[in-house]
Amino acid sequence: MSKADYYFNEEISIPIDKVYRFEKELYQAAGMNEADAHSVAEHLVEADARGVYSHGIQRNGIYLERFRLGGNSINGRPEVIKQFGATALVDGHNAMGMVVGNYSMDLAIDLAKKYGTSAVSITGSNHFGTCAHYLQMAADAGMIGFVWTINCVNIMAPWGGTERQLGNNPFGMGVPCKTKDSIILDMATSVVARGKIVMARKTNSPIPSEWALDLDGNPTTDPEKAYWGTVQPFGGYKGYGLTFINAIISAILNGSSFGEEIIDLYEEPGKVQNSGHLFQCINIDAIDNLTDFKKRMDDAVDYLKNGKKAADVEEIYVPGELEAISQKKAKANGIIYPVEVIQECREQAEKYQIAKEFWL
Amino acid sequence: MSKADYYFNEEISIPIDKVYRFEKELYQAAGMNEADAHSVAEHLVEADARGVYSHGIQRNGIYLERFRLGGNSINGRPEVIKQFGATALVDGHNAMGMVVGNYSMDLAIDLAKKYGTSAVSITGSNHFGTCAHYLQMAADAGMIGFVWTINCVNIMAPWGGTERQLGNNPFGMGVPCKTKDSIILDMATSVVARGKIVMARKTNSPIPSEWALDLDGNPTTDPEKAYWGTVQPFGGYKGYGLTFINAIISAILNGSSFGEEIIDLYEEPGKVQNSGHLFQCINIDAIDNLTDFKKRMDDAVDYLKNGKKAADVEEIYVPGELEAISQKKAKANGIIYPVEVIQECREQAEKYQIAKEFWL
Numbered sequence: 001m002s003k004a005d006y007y008f009n010e011e012i013s014i015p016i017d018k019v020y021r022f023e024k025e026l027y028q029a030a031g032m033n034e035a036d037a038h039s040v041a042e043h044l045v046e047a048d049a050r051g052v053y054s055h056g057i058q059r060n061g062i063y064l065e066r067f068r069l070g071g072n073s074i075n076g077r078p079e080v081i082k083q084f085g086a087t088a089l090v091d092g093h094n095a096m097g098m099v100v101g102n103y104s105m106d107l108a109i110d111l112a113k114k115y116g117t118s119a120v121s122i123t124g125s126n127h128f129g130t131c132a133h134y135l136q137m138a139a140d141a142g143m144i145g146f147v148w149t150i151n152c153v154n155i156m157a158p159w160g161g162t163e164r165q166l167g168n169n170p171f172g173m174g175v176p177c178k179t180k181d182s183i184i185l186d187m188a189t190s191v192v193a194r195g196k197i198v199m200a201r202k203t204n205s206p207i208p209s210e211w212a213l214d215l216d217g218n219p220t221t222d223p224e225k226a227y228w229g230t231v232q233p234f235g236g237y238k239g240y241g242l243t244f245i246n247a248i249i250s251a252i253l254n255g256s257s258f259g260e261e262i263i264d265l266y267e268e269p270g271k272v273q274n275s276g277h278l279f280q281c282i283n284i285d286a287i288d289n290l291t292d293f294k295k296r297m298d299d300a301v302d303y304l305k306n307g308k309k310a311a312d313v314e315e316i317y318v319p320g321e322l323e324a325i326s327q328k329k330a331k332a333n334g335i336i337y338p339v340e341v342i343q344e345c346r347e348q349a350e351k352y353q354i355a356k357e358f359w360l
Numbered sequence: 361m362s363k364a365d366y367y368f369n370e371e372i373s374i375p376i377d378k379v380y381r382f383e384k385e386l387y388q389a390a391g392m393n394e395a396d397a398h399s400v401a402e403h404l405v406e407a408d409a410r411g412v413y414s415h416g417i418q419r420n421g422i423y424l425e426r427f428r429l430g431g432n433s434i435n436g437r438p439e440v441i442k443q444f445g446a447t448a449l450v451d452g453h454n455a456m457g458m459v460v461g462n463y464s465m466d467l468a469i470d471l472a473k474k475y476g477t478s479a480v481s482i483t484g485s486n487h488f489g490t491c492a493h494y495l496q497m498a499a500d501a502g503m504i505g506f507v508w509t510i511n512c513v514n515i516m517a518p519w520g521g522t523e524r525q526l527g528n529n530p531f532g533m534g535v536p537c538k539t540k541d542s543i544i545l546d547m548a549t550s551v552v553a554r555g556k557i558v559m560a561r562k563t564n565s566p567i568p569s570e571w572a573l574d575l576d577g578n579p580t581t582d583p584e585k586a587y588w589g590t591v592q593p594f595g596g597y598k599g600y601g602l603t604f605i606n607a608i609i610s611a612i613l614n615g616s617s618f619g620e621e622i623i624d625l626y627e628e629p630g631k632v633q634n635s636g637h638l639f640q641c642i643n644i645d646a647i648d649n650l651t652d653f654k655k656r657m658d659d660a661v662d663y664l665k666n667g668k669k670a671a672d673v674e675e676i677y678v679p680g681e682l683e684a685i686s687q688k689k690a691k692a693n694g695i696i697y698p699v700e701v702i703q704e705c706r707e708q709a710e711k712y713q714i715a716k717e718f719w720l
Contacts, residue, residue: 084646086446087476116447117479117640121647144609158664160673165664173605183608185601217670235595241545241679244664245533248543249504252656254648259663280477280640286444287481288614296612303619304518304525304604313520319601 008338014360015334020045022358029352030064031074036099043098043129048335051326054195055130058341060348062266069270072096072126078103086115089254090122094272097128105134108279109141116286122277123254127152127265132186135174138281139182142290145174146280150251152265152273155194155231159240168231169246178294180301184320189243190231197226203338251276368698374720375694380405382718389712390424391434396459403458403489408695411686414555415490418701420708422626429630432456432486438463446475449614450482454632457488465494468639469501476646482637483614487512487625492546495534498641499542502650505534506640510611512625512633515554515591519600528591529606538654540661544680549603550591557586563698611636
């Protein structure tokens with residue numbers, strides 16, 4: 001998940017702050033309150049800066065359409081509807097997924113401070129962006145964070161099946177280090193995140209043949225055919241098993257949408273998603289000393305990175321490192337976008353009558 | 361992970377109870393107390409019955425040798441050395457992994473009953489058998505169980521590396537259903553568990569070429585070469601990421617062995633392992649109603665199994681289903697063993713002077 005995974009015909013570089021300000025203006029113009037617009041803008045820009053374009057501002061169009069058509073509630077407020085010990089059940093009340101996500105991870109962190117660990121089960125939510133954002137919140141709070149979520153569309157078949165019955169439900173874990181960047185594992189249970197296929201379709205860029213199958217079950221490099229076909233689970237039946245488990249703990253656990261109840265984020269923008277997530281935290285200080293742990297993490301990262309490399313490999317990376325490098329570059333030099341995405345932003349700016357000074 | 365994965369030259373079928381009685385006698389004869397011998401016997405026989413021969417009685421030899429040489433403590437007792445809210449840190453005091461595992465999952469279940477969720481971090485442990493056993497304990501208690509563990513030998517390289525720096529650290533989740541068998545996902549982060557290579561080496565059976573690489577990095581069907589080479593992560597860099605995360609939450613979290621501290625279960629039988637695990641439970645009743653949840657699980661299993669099948673597929677399976685089928689067959693007809701494993705048991709029976717009536 002880095003810039004290198006994408007194929008841009010024409011590029012443009014824009015400072016992070018400028019993108020953030022535009023995004024905040026855009027969501028406020030659409031009717032969102034300032035605090036929530038900040039959360040959304042921060043999240044989307046962070047994804048782009050980290051090179052995870054599939055989850056960045058290219059999603060403005062669908063998010064705004066979903067607000068307009070009632071698929072999402074632009075000023076919905078998440079709420080704890082059940083609380084027991086170190087657990088909570090949150091109803092997102094169809095608020096923007098990032099708003100529900102921030103609320104729920106804050107709660108998971110608070111509960112883990114009090115009880116050492118926590119499990120926050122979330123229903124009535126939507127697409128919440130990247131797992132990485134919430135994992136970083138946990139790591140910054142001295143926690144090991146776990147994030148599990150159902151995906152917003154069924155794109156995978158069970159192992160041995162041919163029907164779109166499962167999402168490539170993403171999950172991840174976040175771990176703090178001492179001087180190194182946090183370890184942030186954020187993966188979908190497919191070979192690639194479907195957002196990458198959406199992004200490739202938008203720029204009409206060919207995709208690697210191992211990403212997806214067409215409707216007949218054949219590998220394809222055509223992003224249009226891939227968009228309508230199925231995505232393969234990573235690691236074969238193991239990825240299938242993980243995506244089902246993820247669906248269970250994210251959605252079936254609390255009665256959120258699963259299977260035929262899942263609607264398509266893109267194709268059914270007026271329909272409520274009722275997405276489910278699960279956030280867990282372990283307070284490292286409850287188990288061991290956080291300072292000692294962070295030192296051990298630094299040592300572990302050094303150990304792996306100093307391992308013998310294969311002939312064609314320049315560097316061994318740990319999970320989240322490539323994204324952290326991308327983020328630092330973006331902070332220094334701006335985020336590199338394909339012109340098609342910026343053109344979309346300009347159309348959105350016009351439609352939502354954003355003041356010219358904020359335009360990208 | 362079923363009988364079909366193995367290639368036995370000559371087979372023999374033995375009733376479950378008979379194998380259990382022999383195993384219990386054997387470990388008691390080696391100096392273990394009756395309760396612990398029961399735990400070990402139950403665990404190993406269950407693994408074989410479920411078709412997971414890699415984790416069954418074929419391990420008697422190495423376990424007994426480790427007791428004899430001081431690698432494991434045959435009557436060690438696990439102990440809680442730190443407790444905070446819904447978390448606990450357990451020191452296994454080098455007791456048999458199954459003893460530490462049962463103790464720790466019982467504790468995780470108790471804590472989750474009280475707090476809704478729990479995290480039990482375990483240090484000073486050993487090879488604990490299959491994750492599936494503890495996951496079933498959690499599911500039987502109305503919990504969603506999570507089990508994470510460091511492996512007992514480094515057999516994988518980091519992505520882009522060539523050195524054996526990581527184990528194929530196994531993990532899994534267990535979930536109860538209403539009328540269906542529990543969903544038990546139990547997987548190593550390699551394409552296959554290394555125990556399968558050990559088993560194939562024992563019977564000198566060829567292995568599929570995608571399981572392992574030889575020392576030069578070439579795929580091999582020779583179990584001897586695979587034994588000394590490296591095992592590939594499942595799903596490429598994603599499996600690498602997961603195995604590192606698993607090492608972090610199982611071992612680095614509490615200071616158990618990681619990296620160069622990891623000893624080889626088989627090659628260094630006199631050395632203490634100091635293995636780490638993490639057990640987590642979510643009490644389903646804390647989030648939603650257990651009865652309703654189990655019904656939703658039954659529906660979810662039906663939904664997947666009733667999906668359209670690929671041309672050459674007879675049935676779609678859910679995680680743990682093949683093992684549950686194997687277990688039912690074994691209960692009815694006995695466990696099918698390769699003669700080599702039974703011959704080992706007879707040698708062990710002789711060595712430990714087991715009464716003839718218990719011999720396999």
